[in-house]
Amino acid sequence: METLYQERLNRYVTAMRNEKPDRVPIRPFVAEFTAKYAGYTCQEVTHDYRRAFQAVLKCAVDFDWDAMVPNMVYVWTGLTQALGLKYYAIPGVDIPPDTPFQYLEPPEEKAFMKPDEYNMLIDDPTAFLYNVWLPRVSTEIAGGDTSSYRGKLALVKGAMAMNEYFNASNVQVERMRREAGVVSAIAGILKAPLDIIADKLRGYIGLVKDLHRQPEKVLEACEALAPHLTKVALMTADPAKNLPIGFWMHRSYVPFISMKHFEKIFWPTLRPIIEELWSHGHQVLFYAEGDWTPHLETFAELPEGSIIFHIDKTDILEAHKKLGQKFCLSGGLPNYLLSFGTPDDVRRYCKKIIDAVASDGGYIMDASAIIQSDAKVENLKAMTDFTRRYGKYENEPPRVSAESNPATPTRKSKVKPGVCIPWSVKRKEIPQITGDEGILEEIWEEIESYGYIFIWQILLSF
Structure with a gap:
């Protein structure tokens, strides 16, 4: 099994470095599909991560995939309920x-x-997250009362549950390797400063109004968040620097925001983060949900090899x-085909993608978006079997490791990222x-x- 794992790891990393492996790697971001395939309900895999892990392992064993996320049903609602x-x-x-599960804005x-x-x-x-944000998002710490019995319990249970979940996730990665020879697809967490404000702080409508009424404050906030988002990404990244940091891109593209706000706020506060991570040798997976076609030339400014760009609605030929x-590019297979098409439809589209963008390597097969329970098993098998057969390359050159470049410095934070109360204060x-x-x-x-990592993980991952 270890030999199979190393073959898949080499194939996956070689493609991510924009080189040509022996064949096109397959890395489906399967979420609730794993539940359906393993015979669980969405409730079971969302509320009991152990069942979610088992569902992933069953898919890892039964499908010939190179890499998977250890649990793409990432929100453990046992923790969120606690x-x-x-x-x-x-x-x-x-x-x-x-x-x-659904996100409620x-x-x-x-x-x-x-505002x-x-x-x-x-x-x-x-401090803002602990003192202001957490009491507002939690029914157990309502009004900031952590002195109450329920408030104290919530913090202790939440912290211990998070520790349990992440420790179990590490074990899951090893089980995938040992029992199925499958590589963990990503490691680490990153979101853009502007997306964080929209997703978890002001809400999308509130952010859009702020972009017009007080854009300078939005920019300052993004600059203040950036060092912390960078720190969390580094704290959670793959120490071996093989796996990319997962970067979930939401609504910060035209037409959700204007090109002016993209160029003046979103990109200047994101680019230094990517370059800083790359200076440490970490690639970032741009999981670009939606259509980012108008912004491709901007992304091309990044250092060569620093990202993998995932195709959802973005024009794959333009990308x-x-x-x-x-x-490297990944994705582009429409989810509607996996849900409503036939195996022949899926095979034809996979051929179209491979012919168009994968002839020289640097491509990873995946659906456009996260694969949920409406996808048909026979269509996932068609994607897998066809890509394995048709996506072979003639020769496998040695894997080329990408070199990192010096980073553009991020703005210095007023409070040292990585701690809540610095030693200088405690001293x-x-x-x-x-x-x-x-x-x-x-x-x-x-x-x-x-x-520090507890509150930032709540913000970013849960």
């Missing part, structure tokens, strides 16, 4: 048990951040023309130190990082 997070509709509670007047609170966010994003010489509270201050600082900031 914290009382308001922005999820839970299968079997708020929606039918066989409906995938509050109405504008109930946004989790008010006059930008300065608080800018001054210390982590290949403008990005293909520098970056002032200690009248006298008779021993080694260095070890005190080291352990203080190590444990501080647990509180």
